[in-house]
Each structure stands twice: as structure tokens, then as C-alpha cells.
Amino acid sequence: MNTVEVTRRGRVTVIRMCREAKRNAIDASITAGIDKALNDFEDDPDQWCAILTGGTECFSAGADLASGPGEPTPRGGIAGIITRTRTKPLIAAVEGFALGGGFELVMCCDLVVASSTARFGLPEPKRGLMADFGGAFRITRYLPPNVARELLLTADDIDAARAERLGLVNRLTEPGEALSVALGLAERICTNAPLAIRASLRVANAAISADETSLWQLSDETHAGLVRTSDVTEGVSAFLEKRKARWTAT
Numbered sequence: 001m002n003t004v005e006v007t008r009r010g011r012v013t014v015i016r017m018c019r020e021a022k023r024n025a026i027d028a029s030i031t032a033g034i035d036k037a038l039n040d041f042e043d044d045p046d047q048w049c050a051i052l053t054g055g056t057e058c059f060s061a062g063a064d065l066a067s068g069p070g071e072p073t074p075r076g077g078i079a080g081i082i083t084r085t086r087t088k089p090l091i092a093a094v095e096g097f098a099l100g101g102g103f104e105l106v107m108c109c110d111l112v113v114a115s116s117t118a119r120f121g122l123p124e125p126k127r128g129l130m131a132d133f134g135g136a137f138r139i140t141r142y143l144p145p146n147v148a149r150e151l152l153l154t155a156d157d158i159d160a161a162r163a164e165r166l167g168l169v170n171r172l173t174e175p176g177e178a179l180s181v182a183l184g185l186a187e188r189i190c191t192n193a194p195l196a197i198r199a200s201l202r203v204a205n206a207a208i209s210a211d212e213t214s215l216w217q218l219s220d221e222t223h224a225g226l227v228r229t230s231d232v233t234e235g236v237s238a239f240l241e242k243r244k245a246r247w248t249a250t
Contacts, residue, residue, distance in 0.1 A: 004033025
């Protein structure tokens with residue numbers, strides 16, 4: 001069974017993660033599916049805008065802690081998207097949880113449509129980890145600094161209504177309507193000149209992201225230090241065993 005499905009609606013590509021039994025946890029199959037879907041989208045001159053969704057129940061609960069997210073891809077990096085250079089607009093259509101790596105997928109998108117069921121957060125510290133798919137620094141671009149720190153330090157999540165008030169979410173919908181509203185937004189984008197859209201997006205994203213080289217280096221070095229600690233082993237074990245972690249700060 002494919003864990004990523006692709007459909008085309010006119011000039012809009014819809015990429016849907018469909019590993020529902022695992023809450024769309026990012027494993028090697030999800031990584032490969034997203035990578036291929038985005039490669040095909042970028043290379044197809046007739047496709048002008050894309051939507052990334054997880055269906056009506058859950059966007060993504062993050063990286064699969066049991067199997068891992070698979071190897072980074074040549075064009076997309078982690079999960080086939082995290083360090084991808086894109087030229088065309090990508091919209092996240094979010095229902096339910098977008099947590100950890102799932103939230104970091106959302107932060108790779110240009111616009112966010114979310115239903116009232118959506119929740120966003122970076123729960124990695126609950127497992128002894130940190131958000132290492134770029135979330136630890138990218139979140140400060142999408143949320144006010146104090147709110148970004150709140151999510152990083154408490155590992156709590158926020159609901160879609162608060163996310164909209166803070167500017168993370170572009171459109172807030174009723175449950176089950178995120179994809180249809182995202183399609184309307186994508187079709188609105190596609191009424192404009194595609195080269196002008198891509199030029200505008202390139203300049204805007206350059207201003208937002210600039211050069212992430214030093215940030216990735218800091219993130220990777222910090223994460224590498226964490227994964228060698230006893231707390232990471234304990235945090236992952238506690239999660240898999242469905243029990244409370246016993247931290248030792250070692």
C-alpha cells in the first residue's frame with residue numbers, strides 16, 4: 001500500500017500522507033513518497049501549486065521513533081522536503097495533530113490552512129530530544145519569539161485558533177474542510193502569472209530564510225550531543241513502553 005498518494009486537480013497537485021494507522025508518522029516510505037511527489041511536481045510545467053495534507057484525521061504525529069524517517073533524499077533532504085529548494089507554492093492543509101516532524105513539515109510550506117481540530121507543537125523534549133528537522137530555529141520565524149520559546153521549552157502544543165491569531169495559519173476552517181479551502185486558495189494562486197508568482201516567492205522566502213548554513217550546523221551539533229545522553233534512551237523507551245520517563249540529566 002502506498003503511504004503517499006498524489007492526485008492532480010487542474011494545475012494543483014495534492015500530496016496526501018496516508019499512513020493513518022501510525023498517525024502519518026514519518027518513516028522511509030513517507031520520505032520516499034513525499035520526495036517523489038515533490039520532484040514530479042517541480043518538474044511538471046503544467047503543475048503550478050501543490051498541497052500537502054494528511055487527510056481528515058491527522059496531519060502527522062512526527063518522525064517514527066521505532067523505525068526512523070529513512071535516509072535524507074538528494075533533492076529534499078530529511079523527509080524528502082526539509083531542505084528542499086522549491087520554486088512553486090506549497091500549501092499545508094492540516095486536520096488534527098501536526099506535531100514534531102509533522103509541524104516541521106508544515107513549516108516547510110508557504111501557506112497554512114487548518115481546521116479547528118488542528119494542533120501544532122514540538123514535543124521532542126518529552127522524549128529527551130530536540131526538534132532537529134529545523135524546527136528549533138524555524139519556529140522563531142513563524143511565531144513571536146516568546147511563543148516560540150514557550151513551545152520549545154514546555155513541549156506543549158497550541159490549537160488552530162491560537163495559531164491563526166498568531167499568524168501561523170492563513171485560513172481557519174470547520175473540521176474536515178481544510179483540503180477544500182486549501183484547494184480554493186491554490187486555485188486563486190493559479191489565476192496569476194506563474195513566473196511572477198515564483199519570482200515573488202523566491203524573493204520573499206530568501207528574506208525569511210536567508211542562509212541557514214550556520215543554523216543547521218548548530219542544530220546538528222546540538223542534536224548529536226543529545227542523542228548520546230542517557231535521557232534520550234530513557235525518553236524513547238518510555239514512549240514506546242507507554243510509561244512516564246525517569247530523567248537523570250545525564
